[in-house]
Every structure is written in structure tokens, then in C-alpha cells.
Amino acid sequence: xxxxxxxxxxxxxxxxxxxxxxxxxxxxxxxxxxxxxxxxxxxxxxxxxxxxxxxxxxxxxxxxxxxxxxxxxxxxxxxxxxxxxxxxxxxxxxxxxxxxxxxxxxxxxxxxxxxxxxxxxxxxxxxxxxxxxxxxxxxxxxxxxxxxxxxxxxxxxxxxxxxxxxxxxxxxxxxxxxxxxxxxxxxxxxxxxx
Ligand SMILES: [Zn+2]
Ligand SMILES: [Zn+2]
Numbered sequence: 001x002x003x004x005x006x007x008x009x010x011x012x013x014x015x016x017x018x019x020x021x022x023x024x025x026x027x028x029x030x031x032x033x034x035x036x037x038x039x040x041x042x043x044x045x046x047x048x049x050x051x052x053x054x055x056x057x058x059x060x061x062x063x064x065x066x067x068x069x070x071x072x073x074x075x076x077x078x079x080x081x082x083x084x085x086x087x088x089x090x091x092x093x094x095x096x097x098x099x100x101x102x103x104x105x106x107x108x109x110x111x112x113x114x115x116x117x118x119x120x121x122x123x124x125x126x127x128x129x130x131x132x133x134x135x136x137x138x139x140x141x142x143x144x145x146x147x148x149x150x151x152x153x154x155x156x157x158x159x160x161x162x163x164x165x166x167x168x169x170x171x172x173x174x175x176x177x178x179x180x181x182x183x184x185x186x187x188x189x190x191x192x193x194x
Contacts (some may be wrong), residue, residue: 004082004132007044009053019086022122026176029169034177037184057092063099066113082112082132103141123161134183135176141161171172
């Protein structure tokens with residue numbers, strides 16, 4: 001089973017509380033139809049967080065950060081894991097993310113790493129975490145389409161994932177429901193996932 005950890009960087013306890021609550025609520029939503037999968041997110045312990053932060057912040061771009069996180073967990077535990085990070089807009093990680101993807105104004109995700117810097121918006125936390133779980137974006141900025149460009153008016157994978165645009169569960173289109181289900185199922189069926 002592939003784990004997904006979460007942590008805040010450079011935020012106070014209010015940030016920790018917000019992220020913890022957001023991830024718990026997200027687990028609960030995933031357990032409901034139409035996904036109905038039991039998948040829990042785990043807080044990263046303080047000592048691991050310190051090590052991971054130093055690994056991440058020394059990298060030049062978000063792809064390298066993501067690879068470094070995988071490598072770190074693999075060396076530490078013998079298995080790869082995902083990481084969701086919440087950090088303030090003036091943090092080192094925010095600068096790395098924006099340099100890699102200038103249009104990623106609120107958050108970014110690359111393979112097993114999601115970085116969110118739009119604070120107090122759980123919908124962005126969920127959007128970026130959904131990428132880790134296999135979901136694709138439902139917008140195409142190149143074509144001036146901020147989405148959703150799928151069949152669901154309140155799909156969370158649109159460009160501006162806000163309370164107003166997304167609302168209540170279920171807020172994921174058919175294609176992404178199937179992508180997320182198949183990725184988590186694959187993790188759950190693997191004895192060891194790399
Ligand atoms: Zn996205
Ligand atoms: Zn969609």
C-alpha cells in the first residue's frame with residue numbers, strides 16, 4: 001500500500017490544524033460513493049519533516065524536488081511514498097514551484113509531490129492531492145479554457161478550485177473518478193509499490 005503523508009512548512013499550529021482537518025475530510029469523501037475507497041492520509045512526524053524539508057529546498061525545480069522526496073522515503077523505509085505540503089506564499093518551496101510552473105498560482109503537483117500555497121482553501125489542497133491519486137486537470141490554459149472542460153460543472157479539477165466553483169461532494173467527473181479508483185486500487189493490491 002502506497003502511503004501519502006502531509007505536512008506544513010513555515011506555518012503555525014493553525015496551518016497544521018487546517019491541513020489535518022482538510023485531509024481527514026478528504027478521506028471521508030473518498031469513502032463515499034462514487035469512489036467508496038478507504039484511503040487514509042498520514043501526518044509526517046516532526047523529525048522526518050525536518051529532513052524532508054532540507055532535501056526539498058536544495059533542489060532547483062519541482063521535478064527534482066519530487067524525485068528527491070521519492071528517493072528519501074525509499075531510502076528511509078524501503079518503499080516510496082507521496083507527500084502533500086502546505087506552505088506560505090513567501091516560502092522557498094513556493095519560489096521553486098512558481099519558477100517551474102508560472103501559471104500554478106495556488107499550488108502544483110508533480111508525480112508523488114503536491115505543494116499548496118493558497119492558504120485556507122481546502123479545495124486547492126484536494127485538487128493537488130487528487131493529482132497524486134491519478135486525476136488529470138479539466139482545463140486547458142493554452143486554449144484559454146479555465147474549465148471545467150469535462151461534463152461536470154462543479155468539477156474540482158478546473159483551474160480555480162474554490163468553494164463557489166466546486167461546492168459539495170461529489171465534485172469529480174467520470175473520467176477522473178475512474179482514474180483515481182484505478183490508481184488507489186493498484187496501490188492497495190501491490191505488496192510493495194515503487
Ligand atoms: Zn491541477
Ligand atoms: Zn473534470
